[in-house]
């Protein structure tokens with residue numbers, strides 16, 4: 564068992580050697596500052612590593628991850644990351660990236676209790692209830708996939724409604740918000756929203772009215 568954790572440290576040493584062989588100044592330059600263009604709000608799932616699936620490097624993406632990539636208005640952790648990324652780092656894009664086969668979404672769709680996490684996932688149940696008329700006719704797999712997509716769109720809407728994003732839009736017309744879903748089975752990312760950088764587009768993309776969303 565201990566060899567597994569030791570392997571990580573070994574890997575780290577190898578990684579450092581590789582970086583230095585490519586660029587001897589890699590770490591000294593990296594240590595000076597960060598200017599990421601993107602904030603990534605993704606699922607904690609180990610199969611969706613933001614840097615790797617977007618072929619980006621350290622320094623390029625500011626990252627916040629939680630179970631089922633939720634944007635909950637009372638989450639001080641998420642809000643702090645968002646505020647720092649938007650107001651201090653001045654990121655150009657905020658991406659909410661969910662994924663098909665999300666255990667959090669699946670758990671929220673069922674009635675089994677998993678403990679504390681059930682409270683965290685409750686908002687997904689609300690989304691499911693809200694969009695039930697369009698989810699009900701789908702088979703189990705399609706319904707789960709659609710709820711993953713709808714939940715991402717809801718989180719983008721939640722982001723757009725924060726004072727942090729609203730103030731940044733008024734001030735500099737950015738960041739652009741994006742809702743994406745990663746497909747574990749193909750490795751491909753499917754955008755669910757257009758690029759959103761004002762209230763009008765937010766309303767257009769994230770219409771809450773039944774039947775308009777998702778067409």
Ligand code: CO
Nearest residue numbers: 606608665666
């Ligand atoms: Co997930």
